[in-house]
Amino acid sequence: MKLLLIINCIFSFCFISKLNSQSLSELEKKYFNVKSVFEKESFRLDSLKQVLQSRSKQIESEKQNQYPDEDKIIDLMRNSVTLANQVSKYQDIVDAKESELKNLSKALVSAYSARIDSLMLLKKSSKRNANDYDSEILYYVEKRLSVSPQLNLLSFNPQKILAIDLSKAKSEEEKILLREYLDKAANEVDDLLKTVTKQSDEAELALNLQKKTSKFLAETEFDRDLGPSHFAVQSERSANQTLTEGNSALDPLSERAVSYTLLINQLNIIQKPESITKSNLRQDFQTPNMNLNEYSKLLKEVKQKLADYKSILTSKLLRSR
Amino acid sequence: MNWSINSEGGFFNSSQSNSWQTDNLVLRLDGNFNYNYSKENISAFVKFKIRPEIYGTENSFKALKMKISANYSQQGDNLNWGTNLTAQKNFYKNNMADFSYSIFFLSLFSDLYQFENLTISPKAGYSYQTASENIELNLDFLFVEVSISKSFFKGNSIGAGFYFEKFTIENNYIERLTDQNNKNSGLRYGPVLSFNYLRQGAFQFEYRFLFHNSQVTKQPSVENWYRLLAGMIIEDYWSVFILADYYDRRFTLKQNDPLQNYLIYNPLDAENKVNLKLAREICESVELYAKAGYFKESYFDSKFDFEGWNILLGIDLSY
Numbered sequence: 001m002k003l004l005l006i007i008n009c010i011f012s013f014c015f016i017s018k019l020n021s022q023s024l025s026e027l028e029k030k031y032f033n034v035k036s037v038f039e040k041e042s043f044r045l046d047s048l049k050q051v052l053q054s055r056s057k058q059i060e061s062e063k064q065n066q067y068p069d070e071d072k073i074i075d076l077m078r079n080s081v082t083l084a085n086q087v088s089k090y091q092d093i094v095d096a097k098e099s100e101l102k103n104l105s106k107a108l109v110s111a112y113s114a115r116i117d118s119l120m121l122l123k124k125s126s127k128r129n130a131n132d133y134d135s136e137i138l139y140y141v142e143k144r145l146s147v148s149p150q151l152n153l154l155s156f157n158p159q160k161i162l163a164i165d166l167s168k169a170k171s172e173e174e175k176i177l178l179r180e181y182l183d184k185a186a187n188e189v190d191d192l193l194k195t196v197t198k199q200s201d202e203a204e205l206a207l208n209l210q211k212k213t214s215k216f217l218a219e220t221e222f223d224r225d226l227g228p229s230h231f232a233v234q235s236e237r238s239a240n241q242t243l244t245e246g247n248s249a250l251d252p253l254s255e256r257a258v259s260y261t262l263l264i265n266q267l268n269i270i271q272k273p274e275s276i277t278k279s280n281l282r283q284d285f286q287t288p289n290m291n292l293n294e295y296s297k298l299l300k301e302v303k304q305k306l307a308d309y310k311s312i313l314t315s316k317l318l319r320s321r
Numbered sequence: 322m323n324w325s326i327n328s329e330g331g332f333f334n335s336s337q338s339n340s341w342q343t344d345n346l347v348l349r350l351d352g353n354f355n356y357n358y359s360k361e362n363i364s365a366f367v368k369f370k371i372r373p374e375i376y377g378t379e380n381s382f383k384a385l386k387m388k389i390s391a392n393y394s395q396q397g398d399n400l401n402w403g404t405n406l407t408a409q410k411n412f413y414k415n416n417m418a419d420f421s422y423s424i425f426f427l428s429l430f431s432d433l434y435q436f437e438n439l440t441i442s443p444k445a446g447y448s449y450q451t452a453s454e455n456i457e458l459n460l461d462f463l464f465v466e467v468s469i470s471k472s473f474f475k476g477n478s479i480g481a482g483f484y485f486e487k488f489t490i491e492n493n494y495i496e497r498l499t500d501q502n503n504k505n506s507g508l509r510y511g512p513v514l515s516f517n518y519l520r521q522g523a524f525q526f527e528y529r530f531l532f533h534n535s536q537v538t539k540q541p542s543v544e545n546w547y548r549l550l551a552g553m554i555i556e557d558y559w560s561v562f563i564l565a566d567y568y569d570r571r572f573t574l575k576q577n578d579p580l581q582n583y584l585i586y587n588p589l590d591a592e593n594k595v596n597l598k599l600a601r602e603i604c605e606s607v608e609l610y611a612k613a614g615y616f617k618e619s620y621f622d623s624k625f626d627f628e629g630w631n632i633l634l635g636i637d638l639s640y
Contacts, residue, residue, distance in 0.1 A: 209523050
């Protein structure tokens with residue numbers, strides 16, 4: 001009976017894999033196409049914005065002249081309007097592509113999750129070596145991470161930044177450029193660390209307050225907290241709600257929790273690639289309605305990972321001086 | 322696993338409707354032991370609490386309260402659900418009376434996140450309460466409550482719901498002494514509103530309005546229950562809390578029969594009270610606090626009022 005179940009699982013997995021692999025590979029192809037267009041249009045948009053910014057500075061500088069050239073100012077402003085319209089047009093394109101990318105990313109995450117769950121099921125029921133499944137599971141977990149929505153947390157690829165080695169720079173200009181990248185990355189990580197620290201302190205305060213409130217109620221109402229108005233239970237549930245600002249997977253705070261989870265996993269892989277197993281990786285980003293305690297722990301972990309990453313970047317910069 | 326012990330003592334003053342007054346010392350000890358389990362999306366706990374109390378030095382009134390509670394909950398993508406089972410036994414004794422009461426409570430609760438930005442929370446349960454000796458009152462009820470809550474700004478949640486309960490009261494004392502009806506069954510139902518805020522401080526407000534239909538009351542008979550809970554942490558180590566409950570009922574009895582009063586529903590949360598607490602955290606596991614409180618409770622259609630106040634100092638140790 002057990003053998004039949006295993007054979008059934010294997011054939012089902014093969015069949016579903018084949019079926020899914022067509023749709024999965026199509027999804028992946030579509031995702032990378034959209035991502036490529038998004039990156040191209042984003043780059044174009046950034047360039048246009050830079051030109052618009054420099055044009056605005058030119059206008060300001062001309063206005064502040066002792067004898068401003070009105071014709072020049074009018075000409076600059078006319079061109080700026082055209083530029084601003086182009087920026088607006090490309091912004092719309094980029095926003096649409098970003099939204100499409102997010103939806104594709106979610107579809108891919110679900111597809112990879114389904115694949116991972118099937119592999120885990122097979123791992124439990126099959127007599128094959130568990131390590132064989134582990135490498136395949138890890139492959140899909142990494143794929144899932146690579147399509148994660150954490151693009152909006154760090155504007156750079158943490159792994160590529162860590163791979164920068166200033167001692168291998170071919171010229172002084174290259175060295176200066178690479179140092180500039182590292183500096184910007186370090187500043188961005190520092191800013192994110194400050195934001196996360198503030199959020200962590202806020203969550204910690206809310207958690208502490210929630211615990212003390214529950215304790216106060218429990219002391220005061222020792223024998224009267226039974227019944228429909230079971231406030232202690234309600235206060236914990238409502239606390240979970242209040243910090244998540246709504247309960248949809250689409251709301252900003254829940255998305256942030258998902259992004260932080262993926263960021264932690266990404267930083268884990270970068271720092272300790274040889275010791276990573278599936279068990280090290282956080283799996284809770286599939287359930288956006290995490291409670292206050294879990295959210296607070298997540299923020300502390302993000303803080304720690306970012307602090308570690310920052311210290312690696314800082315030591316790279318110090319060594320290069 | 323974690324445990325905590327707290328000990329508090331101070332002064333209390335209380336009066337009953339027969340003007341019996343006691344000014345005296347009160348001493349309480351609270352023991353709590355918790356076992357928590359969590360794995361992936363499952364969490365459970367078992368809590369055991371015990372509280373001995375002594376009121377007064379001469380002809381002291383003693384109480385011993387014990388409670389055990391077990392909870393199981395599971396978290397899913399769009400649905401969290403759980404169940405709770407609690408049993409409680411209270412013993413009371415002084416040189417005139419010796420009685421106890423027991424409560425058994427079973428509930429099922431869940432939160433549905435199917436709809437964007439809304440949480441639907443259905444809850445249902447059963448409770449059985451029994452008092453012994455001269456009271457001999459049994460109450461059991463089944464309840465269902467459904468509420469919908471939504472967050473309108475950061476830190477906030479506003480809820481509205483509906484509560485329905487079917488209850489039965491049995492007074493064995495009446496049955497033993499008279500041949501009159503010793504049972505009263507009925508319904509309580511009505512809207513529930515709540516407001517919660519948790520960020521820099523905590524603020525919670527809840528209001529219930531219930532229509533009361535029973536064999537000993539006639540329409541209109543209504544109940545109102547208000548709760549206010551607020552607190553904040555000041556300068557990391559100080560905290561201050563206030564809890565205020567107000568229960569008001571307007572019952573019209575069907576018959577002008579004194580015995581009917583002993584079949585009136587007295588819910589556990591009928592106590593009117595105001596409690597204040599100011600605490601100072603000495604370290605993570607030690608807290609010193611001062612409490613002041615006032616309470617007033619009416620039993621059996623306001624025939625007996627029991628009210629009092631207390632001022633206490635206490636220490637809490639936890640691990």
